[in-house]
Amino acid sequence: MFERIQRSFSSKRTTSSISEPTVETSGSERPAYQLGDFPIDAGRPLKVLVIGAGFSGIAAGIRFLQRIPNVELTIYEKNEGVGGTWWSNRYPGLACDIPSHCYQYTFFPHTQWSAVYAPGAEILAYLQNVVATYGLEKYIKLRHEMVAAKWDEAAAQWRLSIQRPKQSLDGSDAGVEVFEDTADLLFTGIGGLSRWNWPEIEGLQTFKGTLTHSAQWEVGGESSPAPVEPVVRKGWEEDVKDWGDKRVAVIGVGSSAIQIVPALQPRVGKLLNFVRGKTWLALPFAGGKMAELIGRDPASTNYVFTEEEKEKFKDPEYYKEFRHALEDDLNGVHLGTLKDTEMQKGAREAFKASMLQRLAKKPWIADHIIPEFGVACRRLTPGPGYLEALCEDNVDFITTHIKRITETGIETIDGQHHEVDVIVCATGYDTTFSLPFPIVGRNGVTIADKWTPHPTTYLSICVDDFPNWFFSLGPNSGVGSGSLLALIEYQVDYAVRAAQKLVREGLKSIEIRKEAVEDYDEYIENYFPITVYSEKCRSWYKMGKEEGRVVGLWPGSCLHALLALKEPRWEDFNYQRIDGSRNRLRWLGNGMTYNEQHSTGDRAWYLNDENVDIPPAPLRPE
Incomplete structure (x- = not known):
């Protein structure tokens, strides 16, 4: 009986609107509130452009598609293949310089690395496998390079100029052409070690x-x-x-x-x-913890895994414990x-x-x-x-x-x-974060001006005057120890959570406050003097200089970075709402969820395993 009443009520709700009459106001009086004619989880559509298809861009593509229901996603990659630096680089001896088991996504374990420090070709193959597994090919446009980006205040969008090969009638390349694309949210994963220069040597x-x-x-x-x-x-x-x-x-x-x-x-x-x-x-590393875990002679210089060792790694529980011990x-x-x-x-x-x-x-x-x-x-x-x-x-x-x-x-x-x-x-890269293309934010501010004499950011993921732009592996994103891939994932997750907030709350822009950037800058300036990074040595951490500002590294440990990025401080941001309403909670909509209004989907989702947090008993074992 109740189910019939419920279905009747739901069908009526889908054909009628919930609203209040508009009441005229004068002076500084608050305009009358009008209830939103939409369920709380309707969500606005969101167009996301990702720049780069290396570790950062691939992770971003996966997470945006997974967590933003109404997302329109495109990943632009300037190279002819995915992989980022692992596509671009192929020099003799190219290999990982930390244990390969610690240089992979947390959600996509690979057990069959040939060596402790796997060669670059294997890392490239790993990334290609990730792309194929998650079906990202349809979202990636190769040989498409961003050459400019500008914030459009009126539209609350980024306008990007994209360069791609121009084809003649017979299909051959005929120079290049530039076209424009727009994004509600821009995510760049271009990395700090992607632009190189010849050394300045006479002749x-x-x-x-x-x-x-x-x-x-x-x-x-x-x-x-x-x-x-x-x-x-x-x-x-x-x-x-x-x-x-x-x-x-x-x-x-x-x-x-x-x-x-x-x-x-x-x-x-x-x-x-x-x-x-x-x-x-x-x-x-192979002579320390690695040797201990796999039973090798600690003095061994053989970094290649045996077939027996790789076979043991196929056991999910063994491999999970092995990798956890390594990263610990x-x-x-x-x-x-x-x-x-x-x-x-x-x-x-x-x-x-x-x-x-x-x-x-x-x-x-x-x-x-x-x-x-x-x-x-x-x-x-x-x-x-x-x-x-x-x-x-x-x-x-x-x-x-x-x-x-x-x-x-x-x-x-x-x-x-x-x-x-x-x-x-083998003289390195341009590590000054002088980007090879203009990015123009609010009021004509360029990122080149903003990052002179050195880059300033908020938690190394965004910058004031540049709304709806998040990045990974930007200034102060490297790690002196620990897993760089974990940090990349947390930077991506932060951007995705910002996108979720835009969608959920009907926002057209999110921008970090200038004072929050200044506070982070102050923290950086006071952190690095206690570290060895501030000593006199020529390093890409300091933009290739012997002394000066450290721009390459996170100001703290890798674990410190993960906890800093885990829970966003939304109070550090400014927002603009799409509908112009003065009521910050208008996104509450009409008091229903989509599944209730349309009598569809799961209406007991809070009981699903991923949403049930079962506390251990007892809570505090003695």
């Missing part, structure tokens, strides 16, 4: 041999070919198969050079590593980044001893590579095989500064000329 472009950069590996072959199904990219090994008698110069001692040198050393006639700075090399250990070293802590002192002693041992064949190198500054002041990498490669007979470690490049080689300031056939510039 560099006069070199007649092979000149390449680690960030754009080209030695006469393809650098970023069009994808094939499945995408298979030519390995760098093929590029260097005829280098057995060549003299190869590698300029740099950053993380890329540290991977390139041991990869090329056994494949070339002579390798010259030109180094102007010093760096710490960490103890290999990875998150346990933050104290080592603080000045004068026992962990920092212990790391210096242990790393120095390890480096001296690995340089036993050429001990003089230690004087030129072991730093005086603290461990982790520069990006820390284990560098498997690097120091051992420097000790080989066909490798010269050259610390005399480069004066200029000639047509046939490299001249150092002491007058020596080194004849080489190949020059590899």
Whole structure:
């Protein structure tokens, strides 16, 4: 009987409106309230544009589709394939520099990494698998590059200029064309290590041999070919198969050079590593917690997993415990980044001893590579095989500064000329967050102006004067220790929750308050002086400078970042409502949910497993 009455009531509700008569007001009187003719969960449609299809953009695509019912999503990617930096980079020795089991999404575990530090091709394949699994291909537009973005105040939307290849009638490329797209919410996941420059060395472009950069590996072959199904990219090994008698110069001692040198050393006639700075090399993770967990000899230098070990990882419970133990250990070293802590002192002693041992064949190198500054002041990498490669007979470690490049080689300031056939510039990226395209916010403010002399943000995810724009891996988003992928996911989740708020409450814009940005800036300025990052060392953390503002790292530990981002402080934002109502709760609608009004769907969803929080008993075990 009651069900029939309920159905009758519901059907009437769907054909009639709930409203109040408008009452005219004068002066400063509040206008009469008009009840919304919509259920509380009707939600506004939302158009979201994501820039970049690397780890950040892929995670964003998945979460926006999962959690925003009325979303219209497009992901623009400038490259010919997904993967971000793992698509763009293919230099010799490219690999993860933290354990690969800690370099994956929390929601998409992969058990079959070939090695502790998996090669770049495997990481790219992992990301391609994620895209295929979640069916993101239909939302991703490859070879589409954002070249400008401007906030349209009247429409409360972002207007983006997108550049793409222009095709002729026969299907071949005919230059490029630019078109406009709009977004209610813009999410950028372009990363801080995606823009590279040639080093400023006199005569560099006069070199007649092979000149390449680690960030754009080209030695006469393809650098970023069009994808094939499945995408298979030519390995760098093929590029260097005829280098057995060549003299190869590698300029740099950053993380890329540290991977390139041991990869090329056994494949070339002579390798010259030109180094102007010093760096710490960490103890290999495989010899510590990893060895303990899988039962290896802690002194083992074999970083490749056996088939038996990979088979054990297929057990979900075993793998879950294994990965949890790894990340727990990875998150346990933050104290080592603080000045004068026992962990920092212990790391210096242990790393120095390890480096001296690995340089036993050429001990003089230690004087030129072991730093005086603290461990982790520069990006820390284990560098498997690097120091051992420097000790080989066909490798010269050259610390005399480069004066200029000639047509046939490299001249150092002491007058020596080194004849080489190949020059590899492993000299890093533009880490100043000087974006290669204009982004214009409210009142004509550009992000270039906003981020001069250094970038300022709120919790490293948004900035004042730029409504409805969130980003990951922007300024102060890196981690000195811990899982970068976890931080990316939490930055994405924050943006998605902001989108949910826009949808749920009928808002047209959300913008962080200027004073909140200023407060975060003040916190950053007072945090980093207690860390080793503020010591004198040239680092991309400090925009490539020896001293100054730290813009590359989160001001705290990885776990600190996750808790800071877990629960948004909505009071730190300003809002504008779509309907212009003065009543901030008009989104309550007509007092019903969609399923009630339309007699459809689940009307007892609060009993579903994901919504039931069963407390443990007893609550506080003794």
